[in-house]
Amino acid sequence: MKEVSLSGSVRANVGKKDAKAVRVGGNVPCVIYGGEKQTHFSVSHVDMEKLVYTPNVYLINVDVDGKTTRAIIQDIQFHPVTDKIWHVDFIELDPKKKVKMNIPVHLEGRAIGVLNGGRLQQIFRTVKVFALPDNMPDSITVDITKLRIGHSIRIKDLATDTLEILNAPNAVVCSIKMARGAVDEGDDEEGAEGEAGAEAATEEAEA
Numbered sequence: 620m621k622e623v624s625l626s627g628s629v630r631a632n633v634g635k636k637d638a639k640a641v642r643v644g645g646n647v648p649c650v651i652y653g654g655e656k657q658t659h660f661s662v663s664h665v666d667m668e669k670l671v672y673t674p675n676v677y678l679i680n681v682d683v684d685g686k687t688t689r690a691i692i693q694d695i696q697f698h699p700v701t702d703k704i705w706h707v708d709f710i711e712l713d714p715k716k717k718v719k720m721n722i723p724v725h726l727e728g729r730a731i732g733v734l735n736g737g738r739l740q741q742i743f744r745t746v747k748v749f750a751l752p753d754n755m756p757d758s759i760t761v762d763i764t765k766l767r768i769g770h771s772i773r774i775k776d777l778a779t780d781t782l783e784i785l786n787a788p789n790a791v792v793c794s795i796k797m798a799r800g801a802v803d804e805g806d807d808e809e810g811a812e813g814e815a816g817a818e819a820a821t822e823e824a825e826a
């Protein structure tokens with residue numbers, strides 16, 4: 620997984636009044652926990668936006684007044700009205716301890732079912748992964764080239780040699796739905812059964 624650096628300043632005081640002053644100054648109140656002690660600090664709102672408003676996930680080297688901690692974002696709080704970043708929790712990483720992260724799912728290739736006029740539906744944009752920090756991937760790539768109309772790819776179909784995916788194994792990641800004018804050139808009976816299974820799984824995942 621890609622690593623980035625983030626600089627912050629220690630907060631002298633902790634509380635609502637101090638947090639308000641931090642935000643007025645164009646910064647975001649933050650905390651790192653999971654190590655020997657918590658560290659309360661603030662980061663430029665502009666710098667934090669670059670990490671939050673992106674489909675990518677990173678391991679972050681947080682530098683607070685000269686001390687660097689390797690961490691990941693654990694939780695983000697947004698203002699209920701403006702959606703501005705309000706507070707960010709980081710968790711310190713231990714190279715020997717597994718952590719949970721939401722990893723993006725990228726679809727690769729042009730599915731046969733789409734070429735035949737079907738409609739691609741991606742249900743999962745991210746999946747929850749449990750792994751050692753150094754084994755965390757930038758993303759999970761799914762090859763959909765051979766996917767036909769009515770067929771689907773499920774969580775259990777994803778390649779996960781060095782990590783564990785915590786989502787339900789039978790949950791549908793993506794499928795090819797029948798569209799008006801679409802013609803599947805494969806086995807009609809198999810396609811019909813696959814479509815029924817995909818729709819049932821999709822409804823279950825959406826529920």
